[in-house]
Amino acid sequence: MSKRVTVVVAAVVGLVLLAALAVVGVRWWRDRDRTAFEQATSYAPADAARLSWTDWAAVRDRTGADLDATSSGDDVQSFLDKAFDVDLTSTSALVQSAPVLQAHFGFSPANVEWELFSQSTAGAVVILRLPDDDLDAVGDDLEDAGFKRPGTDDGVWIGGDSLLPEIGADLSPELQYVALDADRGLVLTSDRSDYLHDVVDGLGDDHLSDPVKSVVDASGEPLSAAVYDGDNACSALAMSQADADDQATADRLVEEAGTIDPMTAYALSVQPGGHVRAVMAFADGDQAKANAASRAVLAAGPAPGQGGDFSDRFSVASASAEGDLVTLDLVPRSGEYVFSDLASGPVLFATC
Structure with a gap:
């Protein structure tokens, strides 16, 4: 190779490295002030109506679990039982599948840093963040389990509903198709390959509306959280799900309480100190x-x-308004499953 060619090759390699470093630098600059919760929700697809968040690293820390990708299925189940007892598993799409995931997929609540489950009328996707060294082996584990390797690094691994029962019992349909994003350390799964492909294509575009972003930001660094856009909050939590007598009682209580306006977004979360925080966004201050x-x-x-x-379940420690947000700080009574009880309707104080 001539000296001139060597110089040109070196220059090209240098430019490629600079470009890669620039991408990493932009990502670091963008994410430096974001919580893991904010980073995770920025990956949610544009059609997301409900987001379910579990900070598995924090849950393991809370329960004193010392687990990794090589831990036994029994150890993983024991951890999940402890996490259930402190009301920290209800937002996960992986709990029932965890022992089989641990044995065959290379990821589970034992080693996942966090999980975001996005649902909409168009589709659903589970987004997981893994430690970099664990993600390296996931592709090999998927291939060993019977998934068809895609032709490109960002392609979709094909499993399907006929493969999952062959791998093990109790696997969620959301695990039929898998995509890996090594740059971000993400594993994404869905029950539809076309929907998963679209989600992967849109990663990093930060699709969420401003009201949803605002309730996510106001939720801090929760261990578990459920986030709704306005339309979903006003249907999933609505008193219309109650029977006629309860609806009549609710109407009376709302009239006595005063002004009730529709929410533009809503988040319910378990905070590091154990309190439950409800954040509601409205049209204005x-x-x-x-x-x-x-x-x-x-x-x-x-x-x-x-x-x-x-x-009977919690006390209201504070209720405050800041800008267009209302925040309720709820202190659970001993033994009460406040978060999981209030994450689905009917919930009177979250009515529209």
Whole structure:
């Protein structure tokens, strides 16, 4: 090779390395002030209506679990039982599948850093962040399990509904198709290959609406969280899911409480200290101020559609309005599963 060719090759390699470093640098600059929760939700597809978040690293720390990709299925199940007891597993799409995942897929709640489960009327996807050294082996594990390797690094691994029962029992349909993003350390799974391909193509575009971003930001660094866009919150948590008598009781309580406006986004989360935080976004600051007062009243009273009183399950430590957001800080009573109870409707204080 001539000296001139050597210089040209070296220059090209140098440019490629600089370009790669530039991409890494831009990503670091963009993410440097983001929590893991914010980073994860930035990967959600544009059609996401509900996001379910589990910070598995924090959950393992909370329960004192010392696990990795080589831990036994029994150890993983024991960890999940402890996490269930402290109400930290209800948002995960992986719990039932965990022992088989641990044995055959190279990832499970034992080594995943975090999990984001995105759902919409168009499709669903599970997005997982793994340690870099664990992600390296996932492709080999998938191939050994029977998945068809894609022709490109960012392609979709094909499993399908006929493969999963061959691997093991109780695998979620959301594990039929898998994609790997080595640059971001992500594993993505879905029950539809076309939907998964579209999600991979849109990664990093930060599709979420401003109201959803605002309730995510206000949720801090939760161990577990459920996030809804406005339309989904006003249907999934609606009192219309209750029976007629409970709906009549709810109507009376809402009228007595005062102004209730539709939410533009909603997040419920388990905080590091154990409190449950509800964050509601509204059209403007005036609505937020009015709803902070009315929804605090509702959260301290009867719970039609769920039974009993909210005060039997938690106390309202604070209710505040800042900008267009309302935040309720709820302190669970001992032994109560406040987060999982309130993450689906009917929930009176989250009514629209």
